[in-house]
Amino acid sequence: MSKLNRLAINEEGFIFDPDTGNSFTVNQTGLLIIKALKENKTEKEILELLKEEFEVEEKEAQRDLIDFMEQLKLYGLL
Amino acid sequence: MYKVAVSGINAVDNPGPGIGIAKSLKESDLEVMVLGLAYDAMEPGIYMKWLIDKSYIMPYPSKGENLLIERLLYIKNNFGLDAVIPALDAELPLFIKNASLLENYEIKTFLPTNDQFKLRGKDKLPEVADKIGVKIPKTKVITSYEELIEATEKLGFPVMIKGLFYKAYKAYNISQATSYFNSIVEEWGYPVIVQEVISGEEINVVGVGDGKGGHFGLLGIKKLWITSLGKIWTGVTIKNEKLLSATEKFISEFHWKGAFEFECITKDNEIYLIEINPRFPAWVYFATGVGINLPARLLKAALGLEVERDWNYEPGKFYIRFTDDFVTDISEFQKITLKGEC
Numbered sequence: 001m002s003k004l005n006r007l008a009i010n011e012e013g014f015i016f017d018p019d020t021g022n023s024f025t026v027n028q029t030g031l032l033i034i035k036a037l038k039e040n041k042t043e044k045e046i047l048e049l050l051k052e053e054f055e056v057e058e059k060e061a062q063r064d065l066i067d068f069m070e071q072l073k074l075y076g077l078l
Numbered sequence: 079m080y081k082v083a084v085s086g087i088n089a090v091d092n093p094g095p096g097i098g099i100a101k102s103l104k105e106s107d108l109e110v111m112v113l114g115l116a117y118d119a120m121e122p123g124i125y126m127k128w129l130i131d132k133s134y135i136m137p138y139p140s141k142g143e144n145l146l147i148e149r150l151l152y153i154k155n156n157f158g159l160d161a162v163i164p165a166l167d168a169e170l171p172l173f174i175k176n177a178s179l180l181e182n183y184e185i186k187t188f189l190p191t192n193d194q195f196k197l198r199g200k201d202k203l204p205e206v207a208d209k210i211g212v213k214i215p216k217t218k219v220i221t222s223y224e225e226l227i228e229a230t231e232k233l234g235f236p237v238m239i240k241g242l243f244y245k246a247y248k249a250y251n252i253s254q255a256t257s258y259f260n261s262i263v264e265e266w267g268y269p270v271i272v273q274e275v276i277s278g279e280e281i282n283v284v285g286v287g288d289g290k291g292g293h294f295g296l297l298g299i300k301k302l303w304i305t306s307l308g309k310i311w312t313g314v315t316i317k318n319e320k321l322l323s324a325t326e327k328f329i330s331e332f333h334w335k336g337a338f339e340f341e342c343i344t345k346d347n348e349i350y351l352i353e354i355n356p357r358f359p360a361w362v363y364f365a366t367g368v369g370i371n372l373p374a375r376l377l378k379a380a381l382g383l384e385v386e387r388d389w390n391y392e393p394g395k396f397y398i399r400f401t402d403d404f405v406t407d408i409s410e411f412q413k414i415t416l417k418g419e420c
Contacts, residue, residue, distance in 0.1 A: 018393030021300025
């Protein structure tokens, strides 16, 4: 099972990793990205979702996505 | 009604496991009267009558096995005693050595064998780790100052400086390492263990081995918040398959009998074995709280009753310790001080 798939995520953005016992909170942007990654969406598809959901420009959405994915890597979740 | 003695009822800032064990026994489907074995009249468990029905002051383990057996026989003859669950490191060698003698007196225990008990030595961990497929931090067993210097040069700082069975300090430079080395030698003697520091997630397992390669349940946890003495204050259940299967392998490989705590660190998907404690940890009630009453299961095994083996728990269950207080009469203190029991 991929690391992301094992995570328990609730609608308020509380994330629990049952493997390590670590917990995280994410904002609505993070929640959308993490859910989309779990659904195996491509980066392009996630960008479209971000633009649509939060009414932001491509550049801003791209920056948020890259930042967030770096954070996930840092915590060993990606 | 089973009369069961439990030690480690020192529910203080560095708590023994006794209160967690007593609470678990009281919540089990067995009718149990808990007898507290205390080493000091100030141990709070003595006065917690809702959990510890009766308490006895015990001779210090350093006074030898004869006094211990004598005291247990006194309890058996005067009050009744079916089983003992010792929970303190210092007592375990005496109880393990005398397990069959106690059995002859119809005082049941469910303890590791002497050979299993020796596995907790940090010089034995490489052998254990190798057999169960986990790693251990790079370790040097040393017996001199020269070897300390050599070990720290090889491992680099920070390093852990540990006694063979007790005490562990993190040293960031050679003067700290020397000071911890001296303090361990003074208290516990040689050898001293110098170990690489692994920075990862600290995860633990509590369980009871059946002595035949199987077990009566396991619980994996992560300590979330610890006190300045390194004791758990909050924790969460985890299901780390690698950790749990390593623990099962440990039990089957060594036919572990009795309670144990497995202390590990996980880093980059690897499990590093840090310590094996051959007894229940002070947080053992966590297991009972999630439906795996390990103290009751151990008692059933000791008594030769049928024991449950299911251990399907949910990850994400939260453990919280808290402080509490109550008031009693000084006559209780007087009784335990003058008569050694109350």
